[in-house]
Amino acid sequence: MAELLKDVYNESFFDRLIGKLAAAYPDFPGESFLALVHADGWESLALKARMRRIAESLAATLPPDYREALAIVKRAAAGARGFEYMLFPDFVELRGLDDPEASVPALAELTSGSSAEFAVRPFIRRYPSLMMPQLKRWAADPDEHVRRLASEGCRPRLPWSFALDEFKRDPAPVLEVLELLKEDESEYVRRSVANNLNDIAKDHPALVLDVARRWYGRHPHTDWIVRHGCRTLLKRCDPEALRFFGLAPAERVAVEGLTLSAEEVPIGGELTVSFAVVHDGDEPVKLRIEYGVDFVKANGRPSRKLFKLSEKEYAPGATALRFRHKFAQLTTRKHYPGEHRVAIIVNGAETASLPFRLRS
Incomplete structure (x- = not known):
């Protein structure tokens, strides 16, 4: 310990x-x-x-x-x-x-x-x-x-x-x-x-x-x-x-192929999230990409926490992204079982999300 x-x-x-x-x-x-x-x-x-x-x-x-x-x-x-x-x-x-x-x-x-x-x-x-x-x-x-x-x-x-x-x-x-x-x-x-x-x-x-x-x-x-x-x-x-900061609403940008490594994750485990950012324009565009997790609180209600993935220019076409989120118990964040949700946010706008369950 x-x-x-x-x-x-x-x-x-x-x-x-x-x-x-x-x-x-x-x-x-x-x-x-x-x-x-x-x-x-x-x-x-x-x-x-x-x-x-x-x-x-x-x-x-x-x-x-x-x-x-x-x-x-x-x-x-x-x-x-x-x-x-x-x-x-x-x-x-x-x-x-x-x-x-x-x-x-x-x-x-x-x-x-x-x-x-x-x-x-x-x-x-x-x-x-x-x-x-x-x-x-x-x-x-x-x-x-x-x-x-x-x-x-x-x-x-x-x-x-x-x-x-x-x-x-x-x-x-x-x-x-x-x-x-x-x-x-x-x-x-x-x-x-x-x-x-x-x-x-x-x-x-x-x-x-x-x-x-x-x-x-x-x-x-x-x-x-x-x-x-x-x-x-x-x-x-x-x-x-x-x-x-030059992060205007992202036109002609979409998140596709959002997938989770599991539909259910134990407290203390981790979840791998994969997706692609698809830019359908002709010129590079500046994007701030974050993911949010809707954590279940002690009262059973969801509370979203955002995590920054990147902030840079993305070229036209598809860019594959992947990250892992760990659900270890921390002094600053206690996890509770129940239905959670992960969302992808691009320049302040939620563009895709999926649910998953956290179990004891």
Whole structure:
């Protein structure tokens, strides 16, 4: 069985962590700290809950004066690299929300070793007039991790965190930050900018398309951001987004010979799907080809998920395509038995579909 992410917090990790803390603070009570960490319920805690348990245990075993404890945390975090060390920014969020003067610079310092993307959000929510100018300053930082924090921290819909509802309603302050990062040399930063733009598109599609029109064609880095930032609009088959990317309704294009490798598939198995895209025109045509699966949810109702197959120019004639879809149980998607359906979508329009059954 594959190791769960939360299992990174194992005996070996705690040996390293306590070593770092003891080096930064010789009086650190390692045994008491571990006892608090492994108190009732530890085994059942998910990844972020384990991070919070560790941060709480640090808060209970470091000096009660926040700034003294913060100095120890920063010394202990020096050289620590990896997402597991997000416990250090979490400590800042837990203990330091009432002291932004000390905490905000600490988050910028700590983000280089892990990420302060979650820890910074309570500060943005509580102190927007302080934090939005700070994010703009971070957007000019020489460290790509700090520049990424400027974007990632203010995403309206950051996964694994609470939504920033004020930016879901009015993303203008966020777009001011993204403007400063839209040509960033770091792919790490650009990916965050695109994900932020994609968050905004879920609530303000017309606004994001306006941004796309302003940004597109000015720099290769920005072009990638725009395309990736509009991916939800393309998956939703938004007609304006499709037109913007040159994906007009596909005339004289059909899907023929759709076949499935089986009419019934066990959960954990896979389905092979074959078909041909037939272009009856005289010139190549740009096509975005996706497939959708109508998954049965726990309530018995179908819910479609789209998967991109290709986006390119197709020559006149028939082009054979084939793909496999696996129905493994995932933490992000649980499968249920019942009648499902697979559909082929070309430039936003469903062109063919077939049913199949998923069984236990």
